[in-house]
Amino acid sequence: MWLRSTSTLLLLLTWLPAQNSPSKKAPPPSTATALVPMLAGWSALPQLDGNIVKGSVIVSNPSDDDYDQTVVVEAVNEIGKAFTLGYQHFPLRHRSTSPLVPFATYLPPGHYLILADAIAEDAKRNSVLRIHLQAPAALVVTTI
Numbered sequence: 001m002w003l004r005s006t007s008t009l010l011l012l013l014t015w016l017p018a019q020n021s022p023s024k025k026a027p028p029p030s031t032a033t034a035l036v037p038m039l040a041g042w043s044a045l046p047q048l049d050g051n052i053v054k055g056s057v058i059v060s061n062p063s064d065d066d067y068d069q070t071v072v073v074e075a076v077n078e079i080g081k082a083f084t085l086g087y088q089h090f091p092l093r094h095r096s097t098s099p100l101v102p103f104a105t106y107l108p109p110g111h112y113l114i115l116a117d118a119i120a121e122d123a124k125r126n127s128v129l130r131i132h133l134q135a136p137a138a139l140v141v142t143t144i
Contacts, residue, residue, distance in 0.1 A: 035062065035063065036062065037061075037062070037063045037065075037120075037122075037129055038059065038060070038061055038062075038063070038067070038118065038120050038129045038131060039059070039060040039062065039131070040057060040058070040059045040060070040071075040116070040118040040131040040133060041057070041058060041133070042055060042056070042057060042116070042133065042135070043055075043056045043057060043058040043100055044056045044102075045135060045136070046114040046135045046139060047139075048139050048140075048141065050143050051106055051107055051108070051109070051141050051143045051144065052104055052105065052106055052107070053075060053085060053103070053104070053105060053107055053112070053114065053139055053141075054102070054103060054104035054105075055073075055102075055103060055114070055135075056100040056101060056102040056103065057071055057073060057086075057100075057101045057103075057116045057118070057133070058097060058098055058100055058101065059071060059092060059097070059098040059101070059118045059120075059131075060096070060097045060098070061092045061093065061094060061095065061096055061097075061098075061120070062095060063094055063095070064094050064095070065094055065122050065124050065125065066091060066092065066093050066094050066122075066124075067091070067092040067120035067121060067122055067129070068089075068091060068092075068120065068121040068123065069089070069090055069091065069092035069098065069118065069119070069120050069121075070087075070088070070089045070118075070119045070120075071086070071087070071088050071089075071098070071101045071116065071117070071118050071119075072084065072086070072087050072116070072117050072119075073085040073086040073087070073101070073103045073114070073115070073116045074114075074115050074116075074117075075105075075107055075112040075113070075114050075115075075139075076112065076113045076115060077110040077111060077112050078110060078111045083105065083107060083112075084105075085103040085104075085105045085114070086101055086102065086103030086105070088101045092120065107141045108141065108144070109141050109142055109143070109144060110140075110141055111138050111139070111140050111141075112138060112139045112140075112141065113134060113135065113138055114134070114135035114139060115132065115133065115134050115135075116132075116133040116134075117130065117131070117132055117133075118130070118131045118133075
C-alpha cells in the first residue's frame with residue numbers, strides 16, 4: 001500500500017500574481033509547502049465474494065499530534081439504505097500508521113456504493129479531521 005509510517009506527503013502550492021498592465025513584468029512565482037495532517041486509503045479495494053463484500057482501509061498520521069481515530073465503512077444501495085460494513089475506534093499516535101481496518105459483511109441483492117470515512121479528533125488543537133473515500137466502482141450483489 002502507498003501509506004507508510006515513514007512517508008510524508010507534501011502539498012506544493014504555486015501561485016502567480018494578477019497583472020494589471022501588460023507592460024509590467026511579473027515577479028517570479030511564489031511557492032508554499034503544507035504538510036497533510038492525515039492520509040487514508042483502501043489497503044484492499046472492496047470486492048464481492050458471492051453476497052459478501054470485503055476489503056480493508058488503512059489510515060496514516062504523518063503529523064506530530066496524536067489522534068483519537070474512528071473509521072467507518074458503509075455500503076449504500078440504490079434506494080439510499082445504508083449498511084455498516086466495518087467500524088473501529090482507536091488512538092492513532094503521531095507519525096504512525098493504523099492497523100488494517102478490515103470488513104467482510106453479507107449484503108442483500110442490490111447495487112451498492114462502498115464508502116469509508118476516517119475521522120480524527122485532535123484534542124491538542126481542538127479540531128476534527130475527516131477523509132471520505134468511495135470505491136472506484138459500484139458493486140452489484142445478485143445472489144441471496
